[in-house]
Amino acid sequence: MATEQEQLLAIRNRIDAIDRQILDLISQRARCAQDVARVKQAFGGAKDAVFYRPEREAQVLRRVMDDNPGPLSSEEVGRLFREIMSACLALERPLRIAFLGPEGTFTQAAAFKHFGHSAITVPLRAIDEVFREVESGVVDYGVVPVENSTEGVVNHTLDMFLLSSLNICGEVQLRIHHHLCGFVDDVKAITRIYSHQQSLAQCREWLDLNLPHVPRVPVASNAEAARIALNEPGSACITGQGAIDIYQLPILAGNIEDQPDNTTRFLIIGQQPIPPSGDDRTTLLVSSYNRPGSLQALLAPLAEHGLTMTRIESRPSRKGMWDYVFFIDFDGHCEEPLVATALSELKQEASLFRILGSYPKGVL
Numbered sequence: 001m002a003t004e005q006e007q008l009l010a011i012r013n014r015i016d017a018i019d020r021q022i023l024d025l026i027s028q029r030a031r032c033a034q035d036v037a038r039v040k041q042a043f044g045g046a047k048d049a050v051f052y053r054p055e056r057e058a059q060v061l062r063r064v065m066d067d068n069p070g071p072l073s074s075e076e077v078g079r080l081f082r083e084i085m086s087a088c089l090a091l092e093r094p095l096r097i098a099f100l101g102p103e104g105t106f107t108q109a110a111a112f113k114h115f116g117h118s119a120i121t122v123p124l125r126a127i128d129e130v131f132r133e134v135e136s137g138v139v140d141y142g143v144v145p146v147e148n149s150t151e152g153v154v155n156h157t158l159d160m161f162l163l164s165s166l167n168i169c170g171e172v173q174l175r176i177h178h179h180l181c182g183f184v185d186d187v188k189a190i191t192r193i194y195s196h197q198q199s200l201a202q203c204r205e206w207l208d209l210n211l212p213h214v215p216r217v218p219v220a221s222n223a224e225a226a227r228i229a230l231n232e233p234g235s236a237c238i239t240g241q242g243a244i245d246i247y248q249l250p251i252l253a254g255n256i257e258d259q260p261d262n263t264t265r266f267l268i269i270g271q272q273p274i275p276p277s278g279d280d281r282t283t284l285l286v287s288s289y290n291r292p293g294s295l296q297a298l299l300a301p302l303a304e305h306g307l308t309m310t311r312i313e314s315r316p317s318r319k320g321m322w323d324y325v326f327f328i329d330f331d332g333h334c335e336e337p338l339v340a341t342a343l344s345e346l347k348q349e350a351s352l353f354r355i356l357g358s359y360p361k362g363v364l
């Protein structure tokens, strides 16, 4: 029987040969992306060509995940191809993506999950700055949080759509794991806990049970909390893996979020409308006339045409007292004939009507 060394050598020789083929194929793929860029430039112009095509990316990811023969999981295969496409797109043109900073926030993790690591991420201090920088074209796209499964909607993001003409180009969901971190010898020695208000809320039960008497101090972001915990003796923070990697903080207690499936949904905002990908969602901003039964009448066309509404949020319109706007999500793309018919009927009943975007449902 062959020795361990001999057996490993034989398998590793096969791996080396496969790697050479993978490298050759990836290089061929990258050259195709360069060809694609030349076509886009020839037809769209050097300045106005649109390189990022989220509907195509969603189709590529869905296909490889569906075709995956194993033994790697489909999520793993999806992540690998996410990075290959990210690198190919960066050859066409590197994308600049604004996110709610600083470095190490969950929003940055969402940006990398959606665009891959070849994207250039640009941290900004507030959600309205993200909108402004995308509107002015300083960055290509922006990533903003919109709702959390434990804490509900991020009102500030919804309110920004009342003022902005940007489109929703995509969505990405991120499982949120919170960790208690800091340089203390014993959890009992912690004097203060810093974190973003949403994170403190998402860990409320754990904190009430384990550290009920330690003051909780809300700060602007989890990454800011990590920075404070690094410098203030006795303090700890609740933060995510991104900030832990940057600040090299020891974890005192891991995964302390109250809901094990705690998830945040982020939106990708940009200037371009997105064509159908085959599995899309549409977000509307609408308002009904102030008369009895008007909200029911507004929503009726969606149900009548068999469209599935997945979310409805109301927000004050900022125009008058007790005047509300509604953010409605439903399955389908506004270019699909059935959806277009439902929307033209809905529009008749609306005092305000804007399609914020039709975009591929999050794949990864």
Ligand SMILES: O=C(O)C(=O)C[C@]1(C(=O)O)C=C[C@@H](O)C=C1
Residues within 6 Å of the ligand: 033, 036, 037, 051, 052, 053, 054, 056, 057, 060, 084, 085, 086, 088, 089, 092
């Ligand atoms: O198909 C395109 O339009 C491409 O630019 C190629 C590609 C890819 O690598 O598959 C890269 C970037 C786009 O966002 C979509 C897909």
